[in-house]
Amino acid sequence: xxxxxxxxxxxxxxxxxxxxxxxxxxxxxxxxxxxxxxxxxxxxxxxxxxxxxxxxxxxxxxxxxxxxxxxxxxxxxxxxxxxxxxxxxxxxxxxxxxxxxxxxxxxxxxxxxxxxxxxxxxxxxxxxxxxxxxxxxxxxxxxxxxxxxxxxxxxxxxxxxxxxxxxxxxxxxxxxxxxxxxxxxxxxxxxxxxxxxxxxxxxxxxxxxxxxxxxxxxxxxxxxxxxxxxxxxxxxxxxxxxxxxxxxxxxxxxxxxx
Amino acid sequence: xxxxxxxxxxxxxxxxxxxxxxxxxxxxxxxxxxxxxxxxxxxxxxxxxxxxxxxxxxxxxxxxxxxxxxxxxxxxxxxxxxxxxxxxxxxxxxxxxxxxxxxxxxxxxxxxxxxxxxxxxxxxxxxxxxxxxxxxxxxxxxxxxxxxxxxxxxxxxxxxxxxxxxxxxxxxxxxxxxxxxxxxxxxxxxxxxxxxxxxxxxxxxxxxxxxxxxxxxxxxxxxxxxxxxxxxxxxxxxxxxxxxxxxxxxxxxxxxxx
DNA sequence: CGCAAAGTTGAGATAGGTCAACTATTGTGG
DNA sequence: CCACAATAGTTGACCTATCTCAACTTTGCG
Numbered sequence: 001x002x003x004x005x006x007x008x009x010x011x012x013x014x015x016x017x018x019x020x021x022x023x024x025x026x027x028x029x030x031x032x033x034x035x036x037x038x039x040x041x042x043x044x045x046x047x048x049x050x051x052x053x054x055x056x057x058x059x060x061x062x063x064x065x066x067x068x069x070x071x072x073x074x075x076x077x078x079x080x081x082x083x084x085x086x087x088x089x090x091x092x093x094x095x096x097x098x099x100x101x102x103x104x105x106x107x108x109x110x111x112x113x114x115x116x117x118x119x120x121x122x123x124x125x126x127x128x129x130x131x132x133x134x135x136x137x138x139x140x141x142x143x144x145x146x147x148x149x150x151x152x153x154x155x156x157x158x159x160x161x162x163x164x165x166x167x168x169x170x171x172x173x174x175x176x177x178x179x180x181x182x183x184x185x186x187x188x189x190x191x192x193x194x195x196x197x198x199x200x201x202x203x204x205x206x207x208x209x210x211x212x213x214x215x216x217x218x219x220x221x222x223x224x225x226x227x228x229x230x231x232x233x234x235x236x237x238x239x240x241x242x243x244x245x246x247x248x249x250x251x252x253x254x255x256x257x258x
Numbered sequence: 259x260x261x262x263x264x265x266x267x268x269x270x271x272x273x274x275x276x277x278x279x280x281x282x283x284x285x286x287x288x289x290x291x292x293x294x295x296x297x298x299x300x301x302x303x304x305x306x307x308x309x310x311x312x313x314x315x316x317x318x319x320x321x322x323x324x325x326x327x328x329x330x331x332x333x334x335x336x337x338x339x340x341x342x343x344x345x346x347x348x349x350x351x352x353x354x355x356x357x358x359x360x361x362x363x364x365x366x367x368x369x370x371x372x373x374x375x376x377x378x379x380x381x382x383x384x385x386x387x388x389x390x391x392x393x394x395x396x397x398x399x400x401x402x403x404x405x406x407x408x409x410x411x412x413x414x415x416x417x418x419x420x421x422x423x424x425x426x427x428x429x430x431x432x433x434x435x436x437x438x439x440x441x442x443x444x445x446x447x448x449x450x451x452x453x454x455x456x457x458x459x460x461x462x463x464x465x466x467x468x469x470x471x472x473x474x475x476x477x478x479x480x481x482x483x484x485x486x487x488x489x490x491x492x493x494x495x496x497x498x499x500x501x502x503x504x505x506x507x508x509x510x511x512x513x514x515x516x
Numbered sequence: 517c518g519c520a521a522a523g524t525t526g527a528g529a530t531a532g533g534t535c536a537a538c539t540a541t542t543g544t545g546g
Numbered sequence: 547c548c549a550c551a552a553t554a555g556t557t558g559a560c561c562t563a564t565c566t567c568a569a570c571t572t573t574g575c576g
Contacts, residue, residue, distance in 0.1 A: 115417035159373035
């Protein structure tokens with residue numbers, strides 16, 4: 001529905017793109033005036049050529065909380081760079097049970113998994129109102145010729161998400177998984193330049209549980225237990241990491257990346 | 259050790275590459291005489307330009323069973339395309355406990371996860387003696403300019419592995435995971451043009467268990483149980499899928515890809 | 517204010533892990 | 547070629563972490 005416009009014509013503009021493009025060229029308002037390339041794919045394109053790329057690849061749009069950026073099954077035409085807000089990608093099985101594959105924060109790119117089959121395998125749902133850059137994959141391919149750094153950066157990004165998923169797959173018990181999850185979030189907030197030991201859980205307990213393959217009750221219990229131990233302080237969605245040292249310990253000896 | 263030669267100099271040939279390169283140019287023996295590009299990355303490069311690419315990118319080498327293709331922590335310089343045999347990638351935590359992230363069969367490409375940090379996060383160990391093509395990442399980047407299809411294909415491949423990992427992350431109970439694993443193997447054998455309902459488990463029960471986050475005993479039990487139900491027939495490593503319909507049912511309603 | 521949704525906490529049920537004994541297979545040296 | 551040992555796999559009995567069900571509390575919203 002909302003994303004139906006994206007499907008057919010590969011070289012076409014993204015929905016809602018026109019306004020943003022004009023803004024970004026002319027520096028109209030606040031920092032939506034900054035080149036979108038710089039915001040969405042920082043460091044990828046040499047400063048001098050930004051305008052050229054800017055005018056071709058990137059559009060953006062705002063997704064209200066709870067709405068889908070794209071649905072599983074839709075043809076793949078765009079990659080999406082989160083600019084603000086937060087999303088989850090969920091793969092829904094035929095029974096209708098969803099599984100949350102990942103959460104997405106600003107600076108992260110969605111849609112890679114769709115390249116292979118040319119269709120989205122997962123849906124992306126905004127958890128909070130989110131601004132997302134649309135990157136036409138067709139144009140990305142063309143541009144890749146002129147700016148090899150672009151293709152490379154995309155590979156790097158794809159690589160990063162592979163790493164994350166691999167890491168999640170690993171550990172076993174509830175406490176370990178939750179500790180690791182909190183640290184992962186923390187690191188991703190830090191990557192955004194936001195406070196990393198005091199942040200908002202932008203998803204529900206149920207979503208956390210689903211993502212970590214736990215029951216929501218277990219998430220609650222482990223949170224309570226960690227709170228009792230003075231490792232975290234959590235009230236509703238307000239999470240504070242009080243003893244990251246110990247949290248690291250609980251998360252188990254993990255590889256030093258992620 | 260074995261891979262130390264790869265580390266330093268990006269544009270350098272892969273170990274053991276010289277012989278193979280000569281072979282592939284001059285069509286010396288059997289089908290190792292075929293252009294390596296065609297074998298390792300079928301369909302990526304237009305037929306006419308194969309020789310050009312061939313002479314630059316690809317080298318190959320044989321890894322004996324049990325030996326490492328690369329180790330976690332090593333600098334990243336190559337992608338690897340499996341030509342024959344089988345490997346596992348394992349990430350070892352500080353305790354020394356390993357976790358098997360994936361198994362790799364001919365036609366599959368390893369090493370993507372290393373692009374992001376420029377170092378391998380996982381080790382790749384040959385389960386059976388394996389022949390592997392080395393693809394210099396530096397040269398890949400250069401060639402990407404001339405052959406955009408190359409970069410694209412790499413993205414597609416990275417995408418595919420993201421899909422697989424995502425899928426593995428999903429399901430919960432032992433039977434489901436094992437059924438899904440068997441079907442995944444089956445599909446990958448089919449992709450090789452090998453029999454897909456009768457194949458050799460090239461890894462130990464322990465490896466399967468590790469990969470699926472189960473106890474080896476559980477794998478045994480589920481195998482026995484599936485055998486009792488007439489769904490599979492398994493003796494030692496010889497696996498036969500007797501009722502793929504039902505196996506699909508057990509694997510749970512999954513998305514139709516993988 | 518009151519209802520719906522989200523989260524917490526408790527008690528009992530269970531899938532799968534752990535420990536252990538046993539069997540089958542492979543490899544080794546006499 | 548045959549013990550014999552080492553390794554891999556199977557099976558059983560028990561135990562524990564987590565799930566399930568359920569009551570209750572808190573928060574948010576019309």
